Amino acid sequence: MKFKSIILVVLLAIAFFSCDDNDDVKNAEPHLVMRFKFDATQPRLNNLGQPVAVAEGNAAQSPSFNAISSHYMELAPNANTALGMGTILYHAPETMAGGAKAIDFSQSKIVGENEIFLSIPLSQVATGSYEWIRTSLSYQNYDINILHQGTDYTGTLASFVGFKTYLTTHHIGNSSFPVNGNREQGYWALSVNGMPFSGQTEAGATTVPNPLYATSPIPPKSCVVTGKFATPLVITGNETRDVEVTLSLSVNNSFEWKEVHVDGKYEPSAGENVVDMGLRGLLPTYQK
Structure with a gap:
């Protein structure tokens, strides 16, 4: 009898926790989830x-x-939606530490490809039909091919394309770059085999694709890249599962420089200056 009582208690406990787990799944609130993808084959x-x-x-x-x-x-619901008048999903921290409003790099969320950048409850997203999405890109970190004194290297570049960024000391591998101030759009830093380089592109040189330039322009230096869904993203408010959005960014020849030696190789030690680091297009897709 005692053994049967123990079995009964165990079965009841399993049933209780199983129901509890099922309730957690059932009551989990669906989210809007954003990820980035990089594609060198996009236009x-x-x-x-x-x-x-x-x-x-x-x-x-x-x-x-x-x-x-x-x-x-x-x-953005449609092509006539002015910047800031759609449904704002995210706005990163800013600071006045550098004397003027700037992106606070120390608080920036940095992710790799297919990592979750943003996850917010769908209850916080206004219901409606959305044809477009905008994302203001602020920081890129990537590897590029470098020619330095006749030798080919792979270097890592930090590219700051936001309207203005406040930096203390940032690092690329073992290379340190003390700034302690604001940097304008187009500031970059590069580490090649432990050797540091840095520079600044000309004002307004960063490409920011906006197919809605005629009906919904963006401010200069904003880096608000705009892309259209193949079919509108509809948020009904009755979703029971996450809505997964992938922002596929064109990196098709997105790092551009002025040639000194016409050989198609980037050679910073020869005075070849970076002229553009802007992303070259946005194709958003979603799964519901």
Whole structure:
């Protein structure tokens, strides 16, 4: 009898915890989940969202991405939705520590390809139909091919493409880059075999594809890349599962420089200057 009582207690405990687990699954709130993808085969677009070749006298390569960060994300119902008037999903921390408002790099969320960048309850997303999504990219970290004093290397580059970024000392591997201030869009730092390089592209040189330039322009230096869903993303408010969104970014010859030695190789020690580090297009997709 005592043995049967023990068995009964165990079975009841299993049933209790099984029900509890099932309730947790049933009551779990569905989320909107955002991930980034990098694709060197996507079209290479200009600021107007139109295909463009590498400028004459320049050379370019498709970097191998390690990580990325975004400063802002927004869903837009249609092509006439002004920036900021859609459903804002995310806005990264900012600071005045550098004397003017800037992205606080120390608080930036940095992720690799297919890692979750954003996950918010769908109850926080306004119901409706969304044709477009915008993401203001702020930081890129990738590997590129370098020629230095006749030898080929792989270097790692940190690219800051947000409107303005506040940095203390940032690092690439064992290389340190003390800044302690704001840097404008287009600041970059590069580590090649432990050798540090850094520089600044010209103002307005960073490509930011916006196919809605005619109906919904973006401010200068904002780096708000705009992409259209193949079919509108509809949020009903009755979702029972996560909505997974992938933001596929074109890295098709996205790292571009002015050639000194016309050989298609980036040679910073020869004075070959970076002219553009902007992403070259956005193709968003979703799964429900």
